[in-house]
Amino acid sequence: MSVSTYLYSLSSELIITESERIAINGYTDTVKTRLSQHFQTGLIVEQFSFGSFTRKTLMPKKADSESDVDYMVVFNPNKPTLGFYGGMTYTYYEPSTYLNWIKGFVEGKYPRSEIFQSHPTIVLQLSKFKIEIVPAKKDSNDTYEIPAPLSDYTKWLVTNPNSFNEIVRKKNTAENSKIRPVIRVMKYWNAQNGYIYSSYDLEQKIVNTYYYNCTTVWDYLRTFVSNISTVYLGITATSKVDRLKKICENAYNYESSYWSPNPALAEAEIKKAFPVFKL
Structure with a gap:
């Protein structure tokens, strides 16, 4: 040869099998459903997979033990809440708050799974693949922002997840x-x-x-x-x-x-x- x-x-x-692709879609569909159930209506504005899975370069788990699926959860930073005197107020949250929200979600919905934080993501270890959940928000120009690791998650980093x-x-x-x-x-x-x-x-x-x-x-x-x-x-x-x-x-x-x-x-x-x- x-x-x-x-x-x-x-x-x-080295292409992931159809059964692996179906399993991944099943995992992310379940995450999407559970996120929607966990957070109040209107707080999440978008959810989607990105990274090597959507680029068709994701490796089979057997070939790459670190192979994972990236999943972005975009929160609404301008969702109003009822203020003390009845008026509507807008609360600014630090990036670390969004990370803690995601961490609380996975700990509550996946209590038997391994969970840890890695850079600006919360990693959920499932039976066949890891899902790295990235909290994000959109600014007024529809630009995505994620927690910036070098700032100890106190600042935002502009990104374009699927560019x-x-x-x-x-x-x-x-x-x-x-x-x-x-x-x-x-x-x-x-x-x-x-x-x-x-x-x-x-x-x-x-x-x-x-x-x-x-x-x-x-x-x-x-x-x-x-x-x-x-x-x-x-x-x-x-x-x-x-x-x-x-x-x-x-x-x-x-x-x-x-x-x-x-x-x-x-x-x-x-x-x-x-x-x-x-x-």
Whole structure:
């Protein structure tokens, strides 16, 4: 089997199954229903999934133990309440208040599940996937804002939760539908190597790479790997990236040797970085 065929096959194996997709939709539908029941009418204005699940780059749990589904809950910051003298008042809440609301919700509705806080999210560990619930609000310009971690959740951070989806879609279309396969294969390697990059950061790096004269998943992967920067990485992470670069270089040399091309040796070499995966 050629390296190109192997990597294409591997990227296909790394797509979440239909049963996993159905299960995730079931989980998020239940969360949506329970949130609507838990909070008073009008307090929540929007709920939706975002992130790698909606970008079609979510990894199977078996391939990436940190695989999760991002879910945004948009609260109405201007919902009026009846004041002491009968007039309507508007209350400003700190970001930490919204986080505590979500935490109280999951503790009450999912008492047997593992729950913890991670950055601006409350993580709900269910049987097959984690759901990271992000509280948010919209400002007067319809801009989404989420709690800013570096401010100890006292300030808001502007975000556009699904803008990257369109960037990935356009890049994937422009590059012969090879970007999503490269993302999946590289996220698999990243998980195998202790998460050198965050999932989102890795996807951004892949999308922002310039690809020239590429046709196969192998072409695109090799181009990306050869351009990965190790600036700001620690010694251990740098050595892992350097090893990946060397493996890809060796595999290419084995299969493209003018005098004695050896596809079998090339395949064995590439499997050192991207081992066989089966659900």
